[in-house]
Amino acid sequence: MNIIDTMKSRFTCRAFTSEPIDNETILSIVEAARWAPSWGNTQPWEIFVANGESTDRLRKAYSERLSNGVPVNPDITRPLPKDWPPALKERSEKLMHDLAEFLGLDRNGRNVMRDLMVRNFLFFDAPAVIFLCMDRSLTPWSLFDLGAVSQSIMLIACEYGLGTAVAVQFASYPDLVRQELGIPENLSVCIGIAIGKIDTTSPQNAFRATRRAVNEVVRIKG
Numbered sequence: 001m002n003i004i005d006t007m008k009s010r011f012t013c014r015a016f017t018s019e020p021i022d023n024e025t026i027l028s029i030v031e032a033a034r035w036a037p038s039w040g041n042t043q044p045w046e047i048f049v050a051n052g053e054s055t056d057r058l059r060k061a062y063s064e065r066l067s068n069g070v071p072v073n074p075d076i077t078r079p080l081p082k083d084w085p086p087a088l089k090e091r092s093e094k095l096m097h098d099l100a101e102f103l104g105l106d107r108n109g110r111n112v113m114r115d116l117m118v119r120n121f122l123f124f125d126a127p128a129v130i131f132l133c134m135d136r137s138l139t140p141w142s143l144f145d146l147g148a149v150s151q152s153i154m155l156i157a158c159e160y161g162l163g164t165a166v167a168v169q170f171a172s173y174p175d176l177v178r179q180e181l182g183i184p185e186n187l188s189v190c191i192g193i194a195i196g197k198i199d200t201t202s203p204q205n206a207f208r209a210t211r212r213a214v215n216e217v218v219r220i221k222g
């Protein structure tokens, strides 16, 4: 697949099959993704992977916390705006609305959010989750670098015929992730990428989010 086809065919996979994925495949994907650019070549990413039984233990622990109503406690909180600019808020609400309509769910936004949250906390049944971490002292520039490596991981996974889902919700309980994967305290658990075989029978995976028109996004002069 060429890069443009890969860009356009990647989507957030929200249902994985139970087929395991081996550590060697994950290593090969990260081996290529670490060529992503970063501020001053600082390469701030520290990557920890839960695979197989490790993912299952985390899945169970996350779901228990959700059922018991334990408040989430992510390491990265500051970049979340207090009020989203109206146009961005509208797009995010449109996503929830479109998803609900597509899946034939109750249009009440809260129910859609709850359903999505429950499945987020199950890591969409993925066999493995790649957690991206960085030193706590770092700033949004390093998060930019983590974004670059995240997209690289997701595109390379497509090459391997694998689906991915990047989700902040996977980093909702960093203490659990830290404990399971031996992540030191000086690192923030920023985000997770679920990875595995796409469940092509799930309606969740037939949904495609829309994009703004290119001439709305870009202004060229000259």
Ligand SMILES: Cc1cc2nc3c(=O)[nH]c(=O)nc-3n(C[C@H](O)[C@H](O)[C@H](O)COP(=O)(O)O)c2cc1C
Residues within 6 Å of the ligand: 010, 011, 012, 013, 095, 116, 120, 166, 167, 168, 169, 170, 208, 209
């Ligand atoms: C930084 C970031 C955080 C995200 N967090 C979540 C999440 O917690 N749960 C989720 O279901 N999707 C999450 N997503 C996926 C977005 O909803 C998705 O990328 C967007 O709707 C566009 O859809 P697409 O990836 O299928 O093209 C996240 C994406 C990004 C880039």
